[in-house]
Amino acid sequence: MEHSKKLVRGLKDISPIFSAPGRPEVREIPDIQILSVSSPHDDGDSLLLNTYFASQLASSEKPCSLVSILSRTANRCAWRSDAQKIEPFGQNIKRHSLFWDELKEILDRGLWEQESCLGSRNIFMDFEYRSLLHLPKVLELLDQWVLLLKPTPESLTEGYKMIKTGLALNPHLECFILLHAKANPPADSTIFEKFSAVASKHLRIHLGWLGWLDLSDPEHFFQAKINVEQLCFKPTRMRLSPERLTLSHWVESFEKNPAVGMEDLEEQG
Numbered sequence: 197m198e199h200s201k202k203l204v205r206g207l208k209d210i211s212p213i214f215s216a217p218g219r220p221e222v223r224e225i226p227d228i229q230i231l232s233v234s235s236p237h238d239d240g241d242s243l244l245l246n247t248y249f250a251s252q253l254a255s256s257e258k259p260c261s262l263v264s265i266l267s268r269t270a271n272r273c274a275w276r277s278d279a280q281k282i283e284p285f286g287q288n289i290k291r292h293s294l295f296w297d298e299l300k301e302i303l304d305r306g307l308w309e310q311e312s313c314l315g316s317r318n319i320f321m322d323f324e325y326r327s328l329l330h331l332p333k334v335l336e337l338l339d340q341w342v343l344l345l346k347p348t349p350e351s352l353t354e355g356y357k358m359i360k361t362g363l364a365l366n367p368h369l370e371c372f373i374l375l376h377a378k379a380n381p382p383a384d385s386t387i388f389e390k391f392s393a394v395a396s397k398h399l400r401i402h403l404g405w406l407g408w409l410d411l412s413d414p415e416h417f418f419q420a421k422i423n424v425e426q427l428c429f430k431p432t433r434m435r436l437s438p439e440r441l442t443l444s445h446w447v448e449s450f451e452k453n454p455a456v457g458m459e460d461l462e463e464q465g
Contacts, residue, residue: 230337230440243262336365343371359399407422
């Protein structure tokens with residue numbers, strides 16, 4: 197009998213030092229997804245394109261954040277004052293505006309705190325592809341990259357080069373194709389299938405097909421029906437890295453308390 201009692205005794209019975217105050221807290225991994233929409237020909241439409249996709253995915257349970265990365269010499273940033281770096285941008289969407297050097301400083305400093313709990317969100321990186329030389333690391337942050345291409349040999353060639361560059365920097369990158377159409381696309385079109393076959397053979401990537409989009413009709417642009425459900429978060433896609441967590445933490449902190457985000461940027465200056 198005494199022998200059986202000894203068997204059921206554990207370390208906590210030997211010394212209080214082994215007693216745990218309670219069950220360990222299991223922290224849930226947030227559904228964080230970083231995306232971008234680009235075009236080799238329509239850099240000026242990058243904000244419109246990213247806003248459109250953000251509007252399709254945003255919800256009260258999982259808001260979207262637009263991070264517009266601006267060049268200090270571009271006309272596009274002329275409106276931005278130091279007092280306005282975040283603004284509401286539609287339902288459940290907020291837009292941040294950063295210069296390339298500011299984003300680099302945020303990523304290099306590693307603002308993410310290990311004990312902070314991040315919420316679920318989609319983050320869209322809005323940048324002009326031709327400005328990517330400022331910080332190629334942006335492509336390393338992405339989970340998914342949507343490319344809007346024209347159904348022409350020139351545009352498809354540029355798209356192929358963009359995918360090749362993206363995979364060289366980020367082997368985990370998922371790419372999706374959206375084709376530009378000014379009218380009803382031909383029902384028997386095999387352009388995507390042929391392009392996808394070439395990419396699969398030479399780049400070893402399976403491209404996602406989102407459909408056709410008409411940018412020439414602004415009034416009906418946001419009514420377009422494309423396969424955005426392919427972009428919805430899937431746990432198997434979750435990638436953790438210091439830079440991704442840093443960006444997510446900065447975005448969430450800035451949206452909860454803009455003054456904190458402003459202080460971080462001012463310290464960098």
